[in-house]
Amino acid sequence: MIRVNFFRSIIYLLAIVSVLFLSGCIGGFEDNSLNGETRVIIDSYNREVQVPNNVERVVCQGSGALRYLTYLEGTDMVVGVESNEHRDDQMKKPYLQANPHLSNLPSIGEFRGNTDPERIMMVEPDIIFWVDPPSSSDANQLQSRTGIPVVALEYGNFWTYRESLDNSLRLMGEVIGNQERPEEVISFFDNKIDDLNERTADISKSDKESVFIGGVAHRGPHGFQSTQPEYPPFEFLNANNVARDMGTEQAHVSKEAIVDWDPEIIFVDASTHETTPSAIHELESDPSYRSLSAVEEGEVYQVLPYNSYNTNFGTLLANSYYIGTILYPDEFDDIDPDKKADEIYEFLVGSPVYNQISEEFYQGGFQKVSVR
Known part of the structure; x- marks a missing residue:
């Protein structure tokens, strides 16, 4: 009887182990x-x-x-x-x-x-x-x-x-x-966005020049009519973006609308160099664009593309600070855009790579563009 019970116990134990496995x-x-x-x-x-x-x-x-x-x-x-x-x-x-x-x-x-x-x-x-x-x-x-x-x-x-x-x-x-590093990154993002907003929140619309960005990359490079109505750097800076009310994430704006808006300052996404004709070439050669106030006054500037295999948040923030120095020079008089970009890149990706990227791929990065 003891022998039988022993074997039953062994079989029962093996069954339990099999189920657990x-x-x-x-x-x-x-x-x-x-x-x-x-x-x-x-x-x-x-x-x-x-x-x-x-x-x-x-x-x-x-x-x-x-x-x-x-x-x-x-x-x-x-x-x-x-x-x-x-x-x-x-x-x-x-x-x-x-x-x-x-x-x-x-x-x-x-x-x-x-x-x-x-x-x-x-x-x-x-x-x-x-x-x-x-x-x-x-x-x-x-x-x-x-x-x-x-x-x-x-x-x-x-x-x-x-x-x-x-x-x-x-x-x-x-x-x-x-688990510490995510909190550091999230706080970094929050602090930068808050800083951009605080510098510009109290500026009245009447004191803001109208702005437009063209040549915005979206699943590849585009010409001047490609824009982003709620372009994040403009949003962070409370800018007077002439295209903001279009109500779409990405837009291909008609030439007539851009001429009618006649923005006082124009920014161009540097990815446009990768297509033909580029936004810069269009501004140089199209008679309608050459009549824009920003072109006539030499108020055309280049920023880095931030869409490359999804949003590059570091470049987006770097663009924001550069644009801030153009739109609100007094509020951003403590900012060197190149150094700020490197500060952002070093924190996020581990190295100050602004110069390498801007010189190798984007014909100089942040700069005024001559289109006359």
Whole structure:
């Protein structure tokens, strides 16, 4: 009888162990949460994801994912990059200019999240960060195919989706084990935006010159009629933007409207140099544009493009300070735009890269443009 009970006990114990083992397999990877090796987080797509407690190897995919990890000082963890990061023209992105070793890492497949699961598995990351996947099911499918936890994030922005930006930085920081740095980055953003607003909030509209920005990049370079009605630097600076009431995120403005607005100061996005005709060439050669007050008075200035594989927040802030020195010289008399840009880049990406980017890719960066 004792012998029978003994064997029954052994069989019962083995059954329990089998159940525990089988129940520990979720999404293609083993659940070690009970022994303290992993933990469960809720990502931006409301997915429960089991992640290692100690993350050492990471890949990022989707527009801006690698930028966020750079902001969080995590570039030493990256073991593979999307194919676009290997192109020479991508060195215009500050995070790559500051961390050129990233462009030498193995490719994990095509960009915009069109990566190759097999290539991802070859570099053996602990985590895949995916910014703005089409759906949660896409993130689940990649996780299932690779057996690697996929943390889905929303990129967000400074205006409509600021909460998404902050939450994604905090979530990424939590996963990589650096929860202080996200708060530093968020505070940095807040302080700069508040500073820009405080310098200009009390200036009456009657004392503000009218402004317009043309040649704004959007999924590639454009000519002069491409603008952004709620161009963030203008918003931060409370500027008198003639296109603001158009009510769209991006707009292709008619020539007639621009002539009718006749802005007193014009800014041009430097990405326009990459298309033909460029915004600057149009201002030089088109009789209608040559009659604009800003062109006649020599009030045309160049800023850096901030849209390159999603929003480059450092460049956006750097542009804001430069524009401030043009629109409100008294309120920004303590600002050297080049030095301010480097201060911003050094904090966010680890190196003062303004001169390298502006000289190599944008024909001099912040400057007055001669179009007469």
